[in-house]
Amino acid sequence: NAGVTQTPKFRVLKTGQSMTLLCAQDMNHEYMYWYRQDPGMGLRLIHYSVGEGTTAKGEVPDGYNVSRLKKQNFLLGLESAAPSQTSVYFCASGPGTNLPQHFGDGTRLSIL
């Protein structure tokens, strides 16, 4: 039982490059979330989804886009990476009660 799987685990980008972070869950959860974690800031919600085909903005959505074409997958895209987006990104999922219960191991993203 994998739970929530994030790929890749690490990535280094140059300013202006684009990339997509993939999150997959095998628990049939309706809700999925993308957070970023910076030192001393806790976790901040970027975007979330309440079901297949839906997305919504969180606290810090600027510079990111998401898609939820399949229930089990939630993609986070950076169209033009900036150094301010250097962070650890966590994906989470949960049942239909807006409660992130299961987190992936995170993606460490550095933008030079």
Place this chain on the structure above:
Amino acid sequence: GQQVMQIPQYQHVQEGEDFTTYCNSSTTLSNIQWYKQRPGGHPVFLIQLVKSGEVKKQKRLTFQFGEAKKNSSLHITATQTTDVGTYFCAALVGGQNFVFGPGTRLSVLP
């Protein structure tokens, strides 16, 4: 700005001592969640509190939701080195966004 605050930011205790972290909000919360994150790891969901004045226990951990539903606490009795990590509270703010507090980092000296 930060809508859910936690104190203290850091806590160093000797193994066997008790530890408490507090979570405070200026607005009434519908519920509150607690998570633990080990160094280098991911957040792990611990518990959800919903009712005013609710108290829940998990072995050496005691969670409490304030009567006014504006604050919560996590108390660990007789800390062990396995308790090391950062403890986060999180709450639904404004009915939409799930906001995490900045966390309390616990160090346990053997």
